[in-house]
Amino acid sequence: MSMADEVVLLNYWASPYGMRVRIALAEKGIQYESREEDYLSNKSSLLLQMNPVHKKIPVLIHNGKPVSESLIAVQYIDQVWKDKAPLLPSDPYLRGQAMFWTDFVNKKVYENRKRAWRTKGEEQEAAKREFLECTRLLEEELGDKPYLGRENLGFVDVALIPTYNWLSRREIWKLQCGGKAP
Ligand SMILES: N[C@@H](CCC(=O)N[C@@H](CS)C(=O)NCC(=O)O)C(=O)O
Structure with missing residues (x-):
């Protein structure tokens, strides 16, 4: 700079x-x-x-x-500022994959959060459940890697981090245990 x-x-x-x-x-x-x-x-x-x-x-x-x-x-x-901490890979395939997951984060994670925020009752529960399912898919994609950007924090991580922990542990428990909180 x-x-x-x-x-x-x-x-x-x-x-x-x-x-x-x-x-x-x-x-x-x-x-x-x-x-x-x-x-x-x-x-x-x-x-x-x-x-x-x-x-x-x-x-x-x-x-x-x-x-x-x-x-x-x-x-x-x-x-x-490309010299420090690159966020997008230069390899075209890996770049495409990063874009795919970023698109997923935008369309599924953020949209379901928004839907859960704006609705009540059944629809809200459905949006929360879908949000949770999305985080499960992202966790699968993460696997044993430290970041979605593989070795370092990358584009998908930056897109996701502000919202992935939006549901509280109590709510996750409720969604996973048929409506009963511990
Ligand atoms: N797609 C936009 C979304 C930005 C956005 O929704 N910003 C909200 C605040 S969180 C805003 O400025 N809303 C004002 C409005 O809707 O008039 C982005 O990724 O930057």
Whole structure:
């Protein structure tokens, strides 16, 4: 990173999407300024200007240029600061596999969490059960490796970490033991 690099993150502290970008920046050892956004009720004019399409956080601003969408920002960070802690493998097949699991994390893990958050009763239980099943599949994919990125923390880990432990142990127990908590 050159001395001239200016990195700003428009974020909200509890956003799992924002956490992905923060993990990537931390892994690469990049200094940056984090600006908290009131993303629901009072979006800053900077946010509206930097992400006019979705108007969502996180937005990474590198030397004045915005990069929106968490995973696109993580990929950008990986490409710009490629000397330290690579997140995506260069081998085309392994890269494709990493993209496959990242897509799975987005479509299944995050979507079921969202569904469980927004619904009640049966549908909520179904979403929680599906969420749990997804984490089981990811655990299978992990196998004996230390990370989904194999030897080192990788792209899929960064995508997943902010949300994988969202269900409490008590809830997991309940889901696995037919509704009875210990
Ligand atoms: N796909 C986006 C999702 C980002 C997102 O949902 N951000 C939420 C906060 S966690 C937001 O800014 N919502 C504002 C809105 O929906 O107007 C990403 O990966 O960055």
